[in-house]
Amino acid sequence: MNHNPQAQRPESAAEDKIRRLTRRSFAVGGVASLLGLGGWYWLRSRSQDAGIPWPLRRVLDFNARLAQGYFKETRLAPTFPLERARVPRVNGEIGLDEVFDSARWKLRVETPVRQAAREFSLDKIKALPRVEMVTELKCIEGWSDVVYWAGARFADFITEYRLGARSGEAPDLGRRPADLFDYVQLETPGGGYYVGLDMASALHPQTLLCYEMNGQPLSPAHGAPLRLVITVKYGIKNIKRISTLRFLDQRPADYWAERGYDWYSGH
Numbered sequence: 001m002n003h004n005p006q007a008q009r010p011e012s013a014a015e016d017k018i019r020r021l022t023r024r025s026f027a028v029g030g031v032a033s034l035l036g037l038g039g040w041y042w043l044r045s046r047s048q049d050a051g052i053p054w055p056l057r058r059v060l061d062f063n064a065r066l067a068q069g070y071f072k073e074t075r076l077a078p079t080f081p082l083e084r085a086r087v088p089r090v091n092g093e094i095g096l097d098e099v100f101d102s103a104r105w106k107l108r109v110e111t112p113v114r115q116a117a118r119e120f121s122l123d124k125i126k127a128l129p130r131v132e133m134v135t136e137l138k139c140i141e142g143w144s145d146v147v148y149w150a151g152a153r154f155a156d157f158i159t160e161y162r163l164g165a166r167s168g169e170a171p172d173l174g175r176r177p178a179d180l181f182d183y184v185q186l187e188t189p190g191g192g193y194y195v196g197l198d199m200a201s202a203l204h205p206q207t208l209l210c211y212e213m214n215g216q217p218l219s220p221a222h223g224a225p226l227r228l229v230i231t232v233k234y235g236i237k238n239i240k241r242i243s244t245l246r247f248l249d250q251r252p253a254d255y256w257a258e259r260g261y262d263w264y265s266g267h
């Protein structure tokens with residue numbers, strides 16, 4: 001007789017283990033260093049549980065042993081039931097006062113070294129796998145709101161459109177991590193607000209190029225047509241109304257870092 005339910009349900013045992021690992025802040029994203037970034041493309045199409053595709057949960061224990069590379073410090077932020085979601089207060093309107101024609105909006109992507117800038121319509125971003133998550137937006141001033149977001153993973157964006165690697169090829173974190181640029185900078189139309197990100201945080205599975213909040217297209221005050229949602233950082237890095245995205249090897253300028261906040265602003 002076996003009274004251990006876990007022995008009869010290895011999946012469930014694995015899941016428990018994953019939960020423990022997650023609680024212990026293991027490097028979930030490090031899985032990507034096993035699979036390569038292309039692996040994300042496959043992973044994201046798997047069924048989701050608490051925002052984590054199941055293959056990701058299965059290989060987490062490998063990850064615990066092999067944690068290294070870009071995702072060393074990453075972990076998943078908690079997710080919440082949909083009923084907890086609220087429309088957050090509008091906080092921060094820097095860079096949103098430019099005259100702005102949403103009908104003509106394109107996301108401009110600039111890459112150093114002889115690669116021409118590229119432009120992406122919102123449809124190109126919506127064509128990527130849609131990711132929904134209910135996570136906390138934490139302002140560095142001390143408040144937080146739980147929000148239901150929808151958008152595309154930044155990691156899917158650069159993988160699908162072959163961005164962010166010096167060679168110009170599709171990023172392959174598993175085999176060619178050094179090919180990736182070290183930093184990303186995002187700025188509003190006209191450059192009034194700008195944030196810098198380390199590549200590891202940009203590639204975190206809960207970092208979204210977000211176009212919907214609580215089931216509605218983003219309002220202008222919340223960053224229409226496209227904003228960043230990045231759960232490993234405070235609100236200040238969740239830039240609203242992105243116009244330009246840049247890959248860089250030097251630590252990019254950051255609006256609030258220039259005014260005395262920590263450049264990383266992780267939490």
Ligand SMILES: Nc1nc2c(c(=O)[nH]1)N[C@H]1C(S)=C(S)[C@@H](COP(=O)(O)O)O[C@H]1N2
Pocket residue numbers: 088089090091092093094095096137138139140188193221222223235236237238239240241
């Ligand atoms: N363009 C722009 N994005 C911004 C800000 C800003 O002033 N301008 N403020 C940031 C801060 S401090 C926070 S807390 C969040 C708030 O997002 P919300 O207004 O959607 O609640 O937006 C961030 N993104």
Ligand SMILES: [Mo]
Pocket residue numbers: 091092138139140141235236
């Ligand atoms: Mo904030």
